[in-house]
Amino acid sequence: MSLMTKRRKIFRLAAAFLAVCCLIASVCFSAPQVSADEELEDLQKQYEELEKEIEKNQSELNEVQGDIKDNKSKLKTLNNEIDSINSQISILNSRIDALNNDISEIEGKIASTNDEISEMNDNIALVEKQIDETHNYMEDTKNMLLGRIRENYMAGESSTVEMLFTSDDLSTYFAREELMMRVSENDAALIEELSKKIDELNQLEDKLDAQKVKLEEKKASLESEKADLDARKVDLKDSKSTEQSKKKQVTGKQQEVQEIINDLDKDSDEYKAAIKKAQAEKEILSRQIDEYIREHGSTVGDTPDSSYGNDGKMAWPVKFESYITAGYPSYSDGSPHWGIDICAVGGNTRGRPFNAAQGGEVIIAVNDSNWNYGFGNYCVIDHGDGTQTLYAHSDNIKVSVGQVVQKGQEIGIIGATGNVTGPHLHFEVRVKNADGSVSRVQPLNYVSNPYN
Numbered sequence: 001m002s003l004m005t006k007r008r009k010i011f012r013l014a015a016a017f018l019a020v021c022c023l024i025a026s027v028c029f030s031a032p033q034v035s036a037d038e039e040l041e042d043l044q045k046q047y048e049e050l051e052k053e054i055e056k057n058q059s060e061l062n063e064v065q066g067d068i069k070d071n072k073s074k075l076k077t078l079n080n081e082i083d084s085i086n087s088q089i090s091i092l093n094s095r096i097d098a099l100n101n102d103i104s105e106i107e108g109k110i111a112s113t114n115d116e117i118s119e120m121n122d123n124i125a126l127v128e129k130q131i132d133e134t135h136n137y138m139e140d141t142k143n144m145l146l147g148r149i150r151e152n153y154m155a156g157e158s159s160t161v162e163m164l165f166t167s168d169d170l171s172t173y174f175a176r177e178e179l180m181m182r183v184s185e186n187d188a189a190l191i192e193e194l195s196k197k198i199d200e201l202n203q204l205e206d207k208l209d210a211q212k213v214k215l216e217e218k219k220a221s222l223e224s225e226k227a228d229l230d231a232r233k234v235d236l237k238d239s240k241s242t243e244q245s246k247k248k249q250v251t252g253k254q255q256e257v258q259e260i261i262n263d264l265d266k267d268s269d270e271y272k273a274a275i276k277k278a279q280a281e282k283e284i285l286s287r288q289i290d291e292y293i294r295e296h297g298s299t300v301g302d303t304p305d306s307s308y309g310n311d312g313k314m315a316w317p318v319k320f321e322s323y324i325t326a327g328y329p330s331y332s333d334g335s336p337h338w339g340i341d342i343c344a345v346g347g348n349t350r351g352r353p354f355n356a357a358q359g360g361e362v363i364i365a366v367n368d369s370n371w372n373y374g375f376g377n378y379c380v381i382d383h384g385d386g387t388q389t390l391y392a393h394s395d396n397i398k399v400s401v402g403q404v405v406q407k408g409q410e411i412g413i414i415g416a417t418g419n420v421t422g423p424h425l426h427f428e429v430r431v432k433n434a435d436g437s438v439s440r441v442q443p444l445n446y447v448s449n450p451y452n
């Protein structure tokens with residue numbers, strides 16, 4: 001063997017080795033299993049992070065909502081306090097109003113009493129004037145009579161005349177019979193009349209004085225009553241201003257609590273928005289399976305591979321008596337649910353097998369017990385006619401990517417992996433439309449429970 005030949009042989013071996021390497025590499029990299037696993041694993045990580053973020057925000061939100069509830073009950077207490085203060089103030093106001101009425105009534109009475117007193121003073125002044133006038137008239141009459149007596153009796157009885165001159169009390173004096181005899185009958189009558197009139201006027205003045213005293217007593221009593229009312233009014237106004245300052249204080253507290261509630265509401269809105277955003281992102285991520293189907297799945301109108309055994313009619317995916325615990329397209333709380341949940345009648349769902357609803361090729365098979373969008377262990381079978389079925393929460397997926405399965409073939413064991421509250425089979429049907437879009441459709445349009 002020449003050197004040349006030897007070299008050529010080594011080259012051939014190397015070329016053959018390289019070709020094998022390329023083949024292995026091409027098998028490894030083109031196989032959907034490898035790219036799917038890497039792609040999906042990354043998406044699942046993102047998905048789990050979003051779920052953690054949502055959970056964190058939800059717990060913050062719960063805390064904030066608890067605080068809001070506490071503060072609202074504080075606010076309610078303060079509102080009640082203000083209500084009771086307001087009713088206290090309105091009671092005080094009506095009492096003050098009533099007092100004001102009483103006071104103005106008394107003030108009216110005092111004013112009219114003052115009028116009466118001043119009228120009385122006028123009357124008294126009038127009577128006093130009349131008394132003065134009568135006195136003057138009597139004085140004149142007395143002088144006139146004295147003049148006459150002086151003329152008639154100048155000669156004798158100077159003692160009587162003396163008496164007349166010195167006596168102030170004419171009526172007493174003239175009452176004496178002996179004197180009466182010395183004056184004419186007319187004069188006597190006049191003196192009598194005047195004396196009577198002065199008596200009457202004096203009596204009238206006494207009466208008026210007595211009435212005036214009574215009026216002044218009445219006025220004094222009204223004024224003391226008014227002073228009492230004024231004092232009560234001052235007390236009520238003090239009480240009212242106490243209540244008003246209390247109200248001001250409570251209103252201040254109320255505003256503080258309201259501000260706290262407003263802040264908490266803002267926080268709550270922010271957490272809700274963050275949750276909503278993460279949920280939307282999560283939704284987009286969970287759509288990545290659709291993206292995968294878009295790339296790898298069959299399209300409506302395609303003819304299934306003959307090896308799939310697709311007979312055109314899907315079967316119920318379990319072979320035991322079963323029922324639906326949650327339906328499509330939402331849970332009872334309104335959150336989305338794109339499949340149906342199937343449980344065994346009488347319990348013991350976990351560990352039972354589930355089966356391919358239709359023949360096809362496995363395009364996704366994940367058995368790592370990770371969260372996987374909440375699906376846990378799951379697989380997707382493409383049926384070659386544009387429909388795909390998804391089976392989730394399995395304890396063990398028994399098929400692998402690229403494997404062709406027949407309708408009714410056992411493909412896994414029902415479990416409780418991923419987002420579950422108990423073991424069940426989550427079953428979805430997806431359709432890849434001619435325009436490339438993927439719809440998650442009502443599974444009951446494709447399968448029906450034979451055990452119903």
Ligand SMILES: [Zn+2]
Pocket residue numbers: 326337339340341425426427
């Ligand atoms: Zn479900």
